[in-house]
Amino acid sequence: MTATLIDGKAFAALIREKVATHVARIKEAQGVTPGLAVVLVGDDPASEVYVRSKGKQTVEAGMNSFEHKLPVDTTQEALLELIETLNADPSVHGILVQLPLPSHLDESLVINAIDPAKDVDGFHISNVGLLATGQKSMVPCTPLGCVMMLRDQLGDLSGKDAVVIGRSNIVGKPMAQLLLRESCTVTIAHSRTKDLPEVVKRADIVVAAVGRANFVQGDWIKPGATVIDVGINRIPAPERGEGKSRLVGDVDFAAAKEVAGAITPVPGGVGPMTIACLLANTLTACCRAHGLAEPDGLT
Numbered sequence: 001m002t003a004t005l006i007d008g009k010a011f012a013a014l015i016r017e018k019v020a021t022h023v024a025r026i027k028e029a030q031g032v033t034p035g036l037a038v039v040l041v042g043d044d045p046a047s048e049v050y051v052r053s054k055g056k057q058t059v060e061a062g063m064n065s066f067e068h069k070l071p072v073d074t075t076q077e078a079l080l081e082l083i084e085t086l087n088a089d090p091s092v093h094g095i096l097v098q099l100p101l102p103s104h105l106d107e108s109l110v111i112n113a114i115d116p117a118k119d120v121d122g123f124h125i126s127n128v129g130l131l132a133t134g135q136k137s138m139v140p141c142t143p144l145g146c147v148m149m150l151r152d153q154l155g156d157l158s159g160k161d162a163v164v165i166g167r168s169n170i171v172g173k174p175m176a177q178l179l180l181r182e183s184c185t186v187t188i189a190h191s192r193t194k195d196l197p198e199v200v201k202r203a204d205i206v207v208a209a210v211g212r213a214n215f216v217q218g219d220w221i222k223p224g225a226t227v228i229d230v231g232i233n234r235i236p237a238p239e240r241g242e243g244k245s246r247l248v249g250d251v252d253f254a255a256a257k258e259v260a261g262a263i264t265p266v267p268g269g270v271g272p273m274t275i276a277c278l279l280a281n282t283l284t285a286c287c288r289a290h291g292l293a294e295p296d297g298l299t
């Protein structure tokens with residue numbers, strides 16, 4: 001059996017189109033333009049690429065992009081001051097601080113300084129609590145993208161057995177909450193889980209978010225299961241030439257695709273959905289701030 005490939009790149013393009021259409025509508029009808037402020041501290045090359053991409057896609061969707069690049073030795077005080085300013089700025093509907101932050105900065109303190117209504121990453125403790133208690137919140141972008149792809153692939157998710165491998169605050173835990181919201185039966189597995197292959201084998205839905213290249217083996221997958229690979233791991237690829245590398249996920253894709261019913265590739269699966277969902281969250285935050293109707297299917 002060869003699995004259906006879930007094309008995250010194409011799906012993300014559809015989400016961006018939907019966002020752009022709604023943005024054009026509220027600009028025309030209400031004179032409101034959603035604005036996203038992205039804060040980058042330091043010069044991590046991967047973060048610079050993601051931030052550039054966020055700015056470009058924000059503008060392409062018709063929204064305002066405000067980029068704040070701060071030096072690596074920025075103090076906590078200066079960063080908190082910038083966040084205060086952005087919190088108070090009515091043209092900014094979404095604020096995102098690119099992670100990881102340099103090690104001298106306290107990530108939790110910084111994230112929790114963002115106005116929860118503008119927290120388009122959904123990482124603020126208030127949004128975490130709202131999501132966990134089934135209330136309206138801002139939802140973290142990567143898990144939101146995963147659930148959108150699952151709904152598109154499977155329709156109603158209720159009653160499905162889902163395993164999330166990984167318990168990070170950014171992906172694993174919110175992913176589990178979102179699957180619960182969809183009425184799945186959810187297991188969160190992690191490094192101490194006993195008989196992980198057996199646990200995974202029971203699942204109709206497998207979400208791999210462990211950050212270990214090719215960790216999930218093909219023979220762990222239940223035939224016909226849907227596999228969402230959140231991992232982005234760069235590994236050496238000497239076959240491409242000296243010093244070359246390539247991206248792989250947390251799932252052994254070649255083996256898993258022979259067993260699964262559907263699977264996301266890496267690259268081109270979950271990754272592109274992250275930024276598309278950031279645009280969707282920015283639009284949602286703007287609509288909420290102005291008391292406007294929220295677009296369907298983006299939360």
Ligand SMILES: Nc1nc2c(c(=O)[nH]1)N[C@@H](CN(C=O)c1ccc(C(=O)N[C@@H](CCC(=O)O)C(=O)O)cc1)CN2
Nearest residue numbers: 050096097098099100121141267268269270271272274
């Ligand atoms: N504040 C945040 N920081 C970080 C987040 C986040 O959601 N909020 N997520 C990641 C990085 N990230 C966005 O910020 C991100 C990662 C990957 C992709 C993506 O499209 N990946 C491509 C491959 C890209 C490549 O070739 O290197 C793919 O998987 O196809 C987009 C966004 C950490 N920080």
